Amino acid sequence: MPELMVNEKKxxxxxxxxxxxxxxxxxxxxxxxxxxxxxxEIVSMADSQIMCDEEDIGRYIGVSFKNGTWDPKGPLAIGSMGDLITVLSFYLYQQGMPWNEAVTMVFNVRENVDKSTQWTNRLKPIKGIRNFLERAYSAQIKLGVVTSDDTAQAENHLEILGIRDYFHCVIGHDAVQRGKPFPDMPELACQRLELDHKKTVIIGDSNGDMILGEKAGLLTGIGIVPKEIHTTSYLENANQIIRDYNQLRIKNSSD
Structure with a gap:
């Protein structure tokens, strides 16, 4: 059986x-x-009805556009698209916009922004991921994606990055009844891939990923922290922490 080595642990x-x-x-x-x-776009469209501010509304989803920072525990970082629509709609409602109008506005703006986004220019792989996926795939390790994004959009992002073919399954928030941090996604992935939970690892950038791994009874959870975030304390349930995939090694059973 292949070995995954991280921080001197096998x-x-x-x-x-x-x-x-x-x-x-x-x-x-x-x-x-x-x-x-x-x-x-939301602020621009809402301007004729209510007073709202980019930085103020940004706080509701866990970001500061002024500082270029985000909360790794916030809605933008770990919530589903449905979560974001609800939170942003609630902000507009609090400012005086009728609920039905708020939901409609946020939903329509989201669709417009998605259509106008040049995904090819926005999608950048994490350092070392391509080589790691190639090594894992070559070692016959089954690979899956469990994401709070919608399945179709996740598939599209992986295709654009040129890494879709490495994955044996992709499961989005819309494929299960309960999203993160509930264990539905890893449980479904293990079922589809015929994996033993105790021989399956999860890698993620949020503590919610670590928690769902625990709830699903997975072997271990590896937290990955981007260079823009200096603390690792929010990954309190991670068994191991890395900054990029060059810190991971795979040893094939035939080596």
Missing amino acids: YDVEGILFDKDGTLLNFNELWMKWGTNLIN
Whole structure:
């Protein structure tokens, strides 16, 4: 059986499950810029009805556009698209906009921003991920993606990055009844890939990823921290922590 080595610790593995945003692709390049466009458009459209401010509304989803920072525990970082629509709609409602109008506005703005986003230019892989996926795939480790993003959009992002073919399954928030941090996604992935939970690892950039790994009874949880975030304390349930994939090694059973 292949061995995964991280921080001098060895794990016998059959499968590895990955979060997507911040784990396979650079969160800042994609979602901070997408979020900036989303908020700017909402503020522009709402301006004739209510008073709202980009920085103020940004706090509701866990970002500071002024400082270019995000909360790794916030809605933009770990929430589903449905979560974001609800939170932003609630902000507009609090400012005096009728709820039905708020939801409709946020939903329509999100669709427009998605259509206008040049995904090819926004999607940047995490350092070392391509080589790591190639080594894992060559070692016959089954690979899956479990993401709070919608399945179709996740598939599209992986295709653009040129790494879709490495993964044996991709499971989005819309594929299960309960999203993160509930264990539904890793449980479904293990079922589809016929994986033993105790021989499956999860890699993610949020503590929610670590918690769902624990709830699903997975072998271990590896937290990955981007260079823009200096603390690692928010990954309190991680068994191991890395900064990029060059810190991981795979030893094939035939080596």
